[in-house]
Amino acid sequence: MADYKFKSAGSFKKGDNVVVDGVASRVTKVKVSRPGKHGHAKVNLTAVGLLDDKKRNVMMPGHDKLKVPIIDKRNAQVLNISDSKANVMDMETYESFNLDIPEDEDEDFSDLKSGDTILYWVILDDKVMKEIKETA
Secondary structure, eight states: OEEEEEEEEGGTTTOOOOEEEEEEEEEEEEEEEEOSHHHSSSSEEEEEEEETTOOEEEEEESSEEOOOOOOOEEEEEEEEEETTEEEEETTOOOEEEEEEEOSSSSSTTTTOOOTEEEEEETTTTEEEEEOOOOOO
């Protein structure tokens, strides 16, 4: 269930989220050309994928619409861990599913264990583990 809204290409700024080539991305550079005698202003948008870190570029008229992904941030409890996957249960819907345990330099997932609460993001059709929540 991909959730998104639409936004005009000319209104994007650096740091905004956008869907380019079907992939949720973060805008890194926006260049807007002036409208010509018989045309519209053109927008050259450069973005980096949120999940794969690949650079993508799109050029289009400024009045065209682009999709903006709605990122749903949710909590889940870890039920079981096997290899590089964690079986988790959503804290609101009680749905259980598998998530890949990321190998992220910023966040250390090596001490993840059953019973921990994690934060995960739902981006378009993907679910990604982002951090281990502190337990009080």
